Amino acid sequence: MAFFTHQIRRGFSSSIIKNGVIKNVTIIGGGQMGAGIAQVAASTGHTVTLVDTSEDILKKSRKGIEGSLKRVVKKKFADKPEAGEEFIQNVLQNVSISTDAGASVQAADLLLEAIVENLKVKQDLFGHLDELAPANTIFASNTSSLPITDIAGSTSRLDRFGGLHFFNPVPMMKLVEVVGTSTTSQETFDSLLNFSKALGKTPVSCKDTPGFIVNRLLVPYMMEALRLHERGHGSKEDIDIAMKLGAGYPMGPFELCDYVGLDTVKFIIDGWSAKDPHNPLFASSELLNKLVAEGKYGKKTGEGFYKYK
Numbered sequence: 001m002a003f004f005t006h007q008i009r010r011g012f013s014s015s016i017i018k019n020g021v022i023k024n025v026t027i028i029g030g031g032q033m034g035a036g037i038a039q040v041a042a043s044t045g046h047t048v049t050l051v052d053t054s055e056d057i058l059k060k061s062r063k064g065i066e067g068s069l070k071r072v073v074k075k076k077f078a079d080k081p082e083a084g085e086e087f088i089q090n091v092l093q094n095v096s097i098s099t100d101a102g103a104s105v106q107a108a109d110l111l112l113e114a115i116v117e118n119l120k121v122k123q124d125l126f127g128h129l130d131e132l133a134p135a136n137t138i139f140a141s142n143t144s145s146l147p148i149t150d151i152a153g154s155t156s157r158l159d160r161f162g163g164l165h166f167f168n169p170v171p172m173m174k175l176v177e178v179v180g181t182s183t184t185s186q187e188t189f190d191s192l193l194n195f196s197k198a199l200g201k202t203p204v205s206c207k208d209t210p211g212f213i214v215n216r217l218l219v220p221y222m223m224e225a226l227r228l229h230e231r232g233h234g235s236k237e238d239i240d241i242a243m244k245l246g247a248g249y250p251m252g253p254f255e256l257c258d259y260v261g262l263d264t265v266k267f268i269i270d271g272w273s274a275k276d277p278h279n280p281l282f283a284s285s286e287l288l289n290k291l292v293a294e295g296k297y298g299k300k301t302g303e304g305f306y307k308y309k
């Protein structure tokens with residue numbers, strides 16, 4: 001099994017992206033988004049290298065991918081468990097892992113970043129990999145809230161840089177926001193759009209504006225839920241029930257925050273607050289800050305607004 005063998009396919013001396021079709025993908029960041037994107041890309045016949053900072057993290061990524069594939073297979077191969085097991089093994093064969101980002105980009109048609117939501121950290125990563133990656137490798141970020149233009153500015157491939165914004169949980173959520181900056185070439189944009197379709201997703205085209213489409217609308221709603229609770233006008237449980245049963249959302253705002261990760265939520269709010277300090281929408285929340293300071297990031301750490309076993 002190729003998975004966890006630390007094999008980087010060094011047989012390719014450089015990316016050989018043909019007719020703009022993305023086949024080899026390097027994903028940096030094996031957290032909930034990176035692992036989810038790796039799973040979907042591998043399931044749709046792409047060759048994936050998943051990169052993170054430690055083997056322990058990558059072991060966790062693998063466990064997450066296997067667990068999610070089992071859920072997918074239970075439904076898709078309900079009457080054929082053996083075919084389901086074969087499918088899982090085939091998908092895992094398509095995924096290699098590595099802690100060496102520089103080596104892993106040598107064969108990449110697409111370098112997709114899904115690391116922590118911090119502009120400087122993303123810029124440092126892309127600036128470094130720009131010097132190592134083949135000239136024709138397309139770069140993309142899965143950022144939730146940062147301007148793609150600012151991230152791309154750390155590289156010299158402004159025409160080959162765009163945004164690919166996936167939704168959590170990636171195997172279940174059908175949307176991808178494809179973001180073009182003023183310098184993204186049409187060829188790059190089309191490659192990213194077609195890649196999203198090849199993953200079985202529905203892409204929408206977005207301008208590089210704060211929050212793109214979904215988060216531009218989602219964040220104010222979530223912030224207002226938090227303010228409502230902080231004013232003492234509703235318990236988090238009642239607000240969540242209200243939005244599920246009254247508005248038909250699959251999760252209430254507090255459940256969704258725990259699902260996204262409160263560390264990521266705080267990065268988003270703090271980032272937007274720094275850009276627009278007088279906007280009361282982005283004023284800091286004591287409750288959110290306290291939970292993050294206590295390491296309570298939500299579902300991924302076992303506790304956030306709610307406790308998870």
Ligand SMILES: CCCCCCCCCCCCCC(=O)CC(=O)SCCNC(=O)CCNC(=O)[C@H](O)C(C)(C)COP(=O)(O)OP(=O)(O)OC[C@H]1O[C@@H](n2cnc3c(N)ncnc32)[C@H](O)[C@@H]1OP(=O)(O)O
Nearest residue numbers: 068071075144167168169171172222223226250253254257
């Ligand atoms: C209040 C605080 C205020 C702070 C304000 C700041 C806000 C800032 C927020 C910004 C967020 C930024 C994040 C971002 O950039 C964009 C996002 O991704 S937003 C999140 C979008 N996602 C959602 O909205 C998810 C909503 N939830 C759902 O769709 C469902 O709940 C979910 C599919 C997750 C689970 O379904 P549910 O019915 O609830 O539970 P089940 O466990 O029964 O699952 C149903 C079905 O789905 C299968 N499944 C679920 N997860 C997976 C998986 N990971 N892999 C594979 N399969 C999965 C499961 O097996 C079930 O299958 P069945 O066959 O039906 O049994």
Ligand SMILES: NC(=O)C1=CN([C@@H]2O[C@H](COP(=O)(O)OP(=O)(O)OC[C@H]3O[C@@H](n4cnc5c(N)ncnc54)[C@H](O)[C@@H]3O)[C@@H](O)[C@H]2O)C=CC1
Nearest residue numbers: 029030031032033034052053114115116117143144168260
């Ligand atoms: N959580 C969510 O619901 C969504 C998050 N996003 C965005 O996706 C990105 C990742 O988010 P999550 O997966 O939730 O975060 P996460 O915290 O689950 O995973 C981030 C991973 O990146 C790794 N990492 C950090 N710096 C690294 C580096 N320099 N090199 C290699 N790996 C590094 C970390 O070790 C961690 O495993 C963020 O930009 C976030 O805003 C986008 C859509 C939804």
